[in-house]
Amino acid sequence: MKLDAKIPKGPLAEKWENYRGTMNLVAPNNKRRIDIIVVGTGLAGASAAATLGELGYNVKVFCFHDSPRRAHSVAAQGGINAAKNYQNDGDSVYRLFYDTVKGGDYRSREANVHRLAEVSRNIIDQCVAQGVPFAREYGGLLANRSFGGVQVSRTFYARGQTGQQLLLGAYSALSRQIATGGVEMYNRHEMLDLVKVDGKARGIIARNLLTGKLERFAAHCVVLATGGYGNVFYLSTNAMGSNVTAAWRAYRRGAFFANPCYTQIHPTCIPVSGHYQSKLTLMSESLRNDGRVWVPKKKEDCKKDPLSIAEEDRDYYLERIYPAFGNLVPRDVASRAAKNVCDEGRGVGATGLAVYLDFASAIERYGKAAAHAEGIHNPSAEKIKELGRAEVKAKYGNLFHMYNKITDEDPYRTPMKIYPAVHYTMGGLWVDYNLETTVPGCFALGEANFSDHGANRLGASALMQGLADGYFVIPYTIGQFLSKEIRTPKIQNDSKEFMDAEQDVKSRIDKLLNIGGNQSVESFHRRLGKIMWDYCGMSRNAKGLEEARKMVQDLRKEFYSDVFVPGSNDEFNPELEKALRVADFLELGELMIVDAHDRNESCGGHFREEYKSPEGEAERNDADYTYVAAWEFKGMDADPALNKENLEFNDIELKTRSYK
Amino acid sequence: MKLTLKIWRQTNANDKGSFETYNLDNISTDMSFLEMLDVLNEQLVTEKKFPVSFEHDCREGICGACSMVINGQPHGPMKGTTTCQLHMRSFNDGDTIVIEPFRSRAFPVIRDLVVDRSAFDRIIQAGGYISVNTGQAQDGNAIPIEKDTALAAFDSATCIGCGACVAACPNASAMLFTSAKVSHLAKLPQGEVESTKRVLGMVNQMDQEGFGKCSNTGACEAECPKEISIENIALMNREYLKASISSDKMG
Ligand SMILES: Cc1cc2nc3c(=O)[nH]c(=O)nc-3n(C[C@H](O)[C@H](O)[C@H](O)COP(=O)(O)OP(=O)(O)OC[C@H]3O[C@@H](n4cnc5c(N)ncnc54)[C@H](O)[C@@H]3O)c2cc1C
Numbered sequence: 001m002k003l004d005a006k007i008p009k010g011p012l013a014e015k016w017e018n019y020r021g022t023m024n025l026v027a028p029n030n031k032r033r034i035d036i037i038v039v040g041t042g043l044a045g046a047s048a049a050a051t052l053g054e055l056g057y058n059v060k061v062f063c064f065h066d067s068p069r070r071a072h073s074v075a076a077q078g079g080i081n082a083a084k085n086y087q088n089d090g091d092s093v094y095r096l097f098y099d100t101v102k103g104g105d106y107r108s109r110e111a112n113v114h115r116l117a118e119v120s121r122n123i124i125d126q127c128v129a130q131g132v133p134f135a136r137e138y139g140g141l142l143a144n145r146s147f148g149g150v151q152v153s154r155t156f157y158a159r160g161q162t163g164q165q166l167l168l169g170a171y172s173a174l175s176r177q178i179a180t181g182g183v184e185m186y187n188r189h190e191m192l193d194l195v196k197v198d199g200k201a202r203g204i205i206a207r208n209l210l211t212g213k214l215e216r217f218a219a220h221c222v223v224l225a226t227g228g229y230g231n232v233f234y235l236s237t238n239a240m241g242s243n244v245t246a247a248w249r250a251y252r253r254g255a256f257f258a259n260p261c262y263t264q265i266h267p268t269c270i271p272v273s274g275h276y277q278s279k280l281t282l283m284s285e286s287l288r289n290d291g292r293v294w295v296p297k298k299k300e301d302c303k304k305d306p307l308s309i310a311e312e313d314r315d316y317y318l319e320r321i322y323p324a325f326g327n328l329v330p331r332d333v334a335s336r337a338a339k340n341v342c343d344e345g346r347g348v349g350a351t352g353l354a355v356y357l358d359f360a361s362a363i364e365r366y367g368k369a370a371a372h373a374e375g376i377h378n379p380s381a382e383k384i385k386e387l388g389r390a391e392v393k394a395k396y397g398n399l400f401h402m403y404n405k406i407t408d409e410d411p412y413r414t415p416m417k418i419y420p421a422v423h424y425t426m427g428g429l430w431v432d433y434n435l436e437t438t439v440p441g442c443f444a445l446g447e448a449n450f451s452d453h454g455a456n457r458l459g460a461s462a463l464m465q466g467l468a469d470g471y472f473v474i475p476y477t478i479g480q481f482l483s484k485e486i487r488t489p490k491i492q493n494d495s496k497e498f499m500d501a502e503q504d505v506k507s508r509i510d511k512l513l514n515i516g517g518n519q520s521v522e523s524f525h526r527r528l529g530k531i532m533w534d535y536c537g538m539s540r541n542a543k544g545l546e547e548a549r550k551m552v553q554d555l556r557k558e559f560y561s562d563v564f565v566p567g568s569n570d571e572f573n574p575e576l577e578k579a580l581r582v583a584d585f586l587e588l589g590e591l592m593i594v595d596a597h598d599r600n601e602s603c604g605g606h607f608r609e610e611y612k613s614p615e616g617e618a619e620r621n622d623a624d625y626t627y628v629a630a631w632e633f634k635g636m637d638a639d640p641a642l643n644k645e646n647l648e649f650n651d652i653e654l655k656t657r658s659y660k
Numbered sequence: 661m662k663l664t665l666k667i668w669r670q671t672n673a674n675d676k677g678s679f680e681t682y683n684l685d686n687i688s689t690d691m692s693f694l695e696m697l698d699v700l701n702e703q704l705v706t707e708k709k710f711p712v713s714f715e716h717d718c719r720e721g722i723c724g725a726c727s728m729v730i731n732g733q734p735h736g737p738m739k740g741t742t743t744c745q746l747h748m749r750s751f752n753d754g755d756t757i758v759i760e761p762f763r764s765r766a767f768p769v770i771r772d773l774v775v776d777r778s779a780f781d782r783i784i785q786a787g788g789y790i791s792v793n794t795g796q797a798q799d800g801n802a803i804p805i806e807k808d809t810a811l812a813a814f815d816s817a818t819c820i821g822c823g824a825c826v827a828a829c830p831n832a833s834a835m836l837f838t839s840a841k842v843s844h845l846a847k848l849p850q851g852e853v854e855s856t857k858r859v860l861g862m863v864n865q866m867d868q869e870g871f872g873k874c875s876n877t878g879a880c881e882a883e884c885p886k887e888i889s890i891e892n893i894a895l896m897n898r899e900y901l902k903a904s905i906s907s908d909k910m911g
């Protein structure tokens with residue numbers, strides 16, 4: 001199939017403006033007759049549902065949570081980018097666009113990214129008007145901070161709870177629409193299939209999680225805003241419930257899945273402490289501003305008390321390998337370096353999978369400066385430490401507190417232990433400029449689509465993308481599809497297509513409940529995660545990927561012969577919910593491996609060991625791989641088909657990233 | 661460590677429910693409380709039994725999903741901490757731990773430790789928002805807001821909607837939750853405009869949902885994992901009084 005991204009003609013900076021001005025519209029009286037299903041109430045889904053409701057469409061919105069306010073977006077900490085240039089430090093729409101394309105290692109679509117940068121400014125205005133309590137300066141104006149290696153301060157934040165505050169803003173807008181009746185909310189409903197009628201997306205099959213009843217919902221189109229799939233790795237910083245099912249079911253119904261192998265691994269997370277670990281906690285990357293990363297030079301020192309290891313026996317490996325950027329190299333580079341030293345057997349902690357993040361030098365440096373400022377001559381070493389710890393506390397107190405709560409260690413005295421963890425998935429459903437998938441009438445927003453971050457996402461830009469898609473893009477672009485549907489009568493939910501889809505879901509559920517094996521769903525998920533992490537995680541190679549594909553296939557077979565799912569379908573049954581999700585992860589995992597195997601280059605979060613410079617750095621292959629890999633489902637027994645969307649860069653020159 | 665757990669088991673809203681006792685061995689002090697329950701559940705599944713249902717998602721103290729009463733305290737013994745952020749080192753080897761759902765007439769039990777808190781969503785729908793459509797906003801810096809005002813609004817806005825305040829209150833009142841939202845919006849100039857309508861709508865909905873009256877015991881504030889201040893309730897009472905008078909006048 002020839003992929004058409006439907007990028008509007010004209011100069012980059014004018015595309016969106018012109019397109020919006022000439023787009024097909026749906027008249028208000030027709031909007032009232034059109035039904036839209038939105039799945040997901042994170043930043044992307046809640047903002048889309050609220051806005052479409054305001055416009056007068058009949059919206060039904062779904063989430064598996066007990067309340068829309070609990071979507072995973074709530075956990076985002078750091079902030080949201082916008083090209084407001086309030087700091088007058090040279091920021092602009094072009095600069096945000098440029099940083100995002102470059103940060104994505106030149107694997108995203110220029111036109112989408114430019115539009116994102118343009119509407120970023122409206123997002124802040126909208127959120128302020130809703131009452132989002134962003135941080136402010138003493139003069140009462142909005143405050144900014146800088147984030148993730150860019151040269152301007154464009155990140156808006158609400159303490160360490162930006163995601164929560166933005167989500168509560170979108171949730172309040174959604175609640176207002178629910179109150180007016182324009183939007184109908186279905187909480188505790190999980191979408192388990194997409195229904196197509198005459199080739200168009202016309203509804204979903206959802207399971208009522210309270211009763212187990214399968215319900216058929218029909219509409220003129222379906223919008224998926226169901227988040228990312230990082231939990232395929234079992235352990236990640238994602239919320240426990242995050243899953244791929246909605247996107248995966250759309251894929252199986254004909255929506256292409258783009259760049260599934262692009263995964264972001266965040267370098268500073270609290271390491272795994274034991275076999276029963278359920279999830280991983282992020283420690284803000286701002287800590288790398290003052291912390292020095294090291295491991296012992298000698299393997300035999302790894303189990304020793306770090307304070308007893310002499311300076312000359314420590315390997316500050318980031319400073320050694322990357323003298324120009326040192327501890328501040330980008331996320332992907334820092335993560336790989338930590339993995340390498342641990343693979344060499346020089347990792348620390350109980351599991352050997354951790355590196356130190358040490359604040360001793362910072363404490364000493366700040367302590368000396370403070371002593372000097374206070375006019376203390378010849379301060380004792382203890383006095384310096386005391387003053388230094390106070391300075392560090394002022395900067396990072398809340399993070400140190402959180403670290404202490406989880407690990408019971410005092411990072412003011414002994415170095416923190418950190419290790420990389422899966423954090424975000426850049427891949428997702430392929431969408432065109434309208435955010436429409438390859439199934440007409442099925443749209444994908446937020447982390448569930450692939451469109452804006454290429455092979456690596458910059459900090460504070462996922463929140464921006466979710467809200468851009470939901471508030472400012474889909475409300476317009478959905479009209480391109482719906483304007484042709486104004487004569488389509490109400491879609492009935494009892495056609496053959498709906499009944500067949502419901503039956504399919506029912507068989508999936510019955511199958512799982514009838515296996516009656518001996519292993520828990522959790523144990524399969526854990527094993528899948530380990531395969532993915534070992535072979536399709538921070539670094540990959542062709543041979544390992546080939547083995548891993550076989551391992552995932554075998555694991556899937558074992559799952560369908562030996563999993564045990566307790567209870568029945570007709571009750572509140574969280575184990576069954578998990579089984580359905582893990583079943584889909586077991587299929588997605590294989591596609592990620594196939595994609596990683598196909599991409600014979602290293603770019604962003606995708607590092608192939610065969611494609612690196614003599615110094616071990618990632619090497620892109622622009623001549624052969626400047627494309628989006630959009631995979632097409634061909635049945636469980638056949639290989640998926642690769643469709644390529646070639647990326648054209650007219651406004652940016654492709655360069656190699658170097659941090660040495 | 662070794663533990664004895666007494667957990668409330670209830671199959672559905674109509675079931676009477678009762679406590680069941682479980683013994684666990686080899687629990688690491690580094691585990692979180694929910695990871696300890698994961699271990700129990702994995703054990704139950706291996707014995708082909710139905711695991712204990714409990715609600716959870718972020719496991720970082722921010723989504724508000726986790727909700728259980730541990731030894732008589734909503735979210736357990738640690739101040740300012742949700743259940744998911746509680747670690748087993750807060751307990752001792754050999755302890756017996758009693759685990760129950762958040763109980764309140766307005767939060768019917770769904771299964772075991774899972775309760776229905778959708779009443780909170782309906783309270784928000786009754787006015788917990790500022791009426792602004794997408795695209796109608798002026799520039800974000802058009803209304804400067806004093807830093808202290810923004811911080812005060814933020815403090816009220818950090819409520820995670822968990823319902824511990826209701827579970828802690830002897831009257832099962834939802835005043836802390838409702839007042840946190842009323843205050844967050846009333847403290848900001850953007851939210852002031854609709855404050856009369858908002859407070860009347862939300863308080864009315866709160867009463868309709870069957871939450872009890874507030875008798876100032878302060879138990880909500882003591883158990884709130886986000887340490888939402890009881891001053892929010894005082895502010896809401898003032899807003900309510902003002903609103904009742906002005907709506908009386910409007911007749
Ligand atoms: C710890 C952490 C910190 C982060 N910090 C930042 C940050 O500082 N800045 C930043 O920009 N980004 C950050 N991110 C990334 C960002 O939070 C996410 O990418 C973004 O919030 C995703 O939003 P979303 O709306 O696409 O999906 P989500 O918020 O994941 O929402 C998914 C929704 O879909 C629903 N759903 C899913 N499947 C189904 C189904 N089958 N049926 C029914 N409903 C379904 C869920 O109930 C939920 O409502 C962070 C991520 C993590 C993990």
Ligand code: SF4
Pocket residue numbers: 818819820821822823824825826836837840883884885886887888
């Ligand atoms: S006020 Fe506190 S206890 Fe009550 S719902 Fe909010 S966060 Fe939970």
Ligand code: FES
Pocket residue numbers: 715716717718719720721722723724725726742743744745
């Ligand atoms: S699981 Fe999210 S607050 Fe506890």
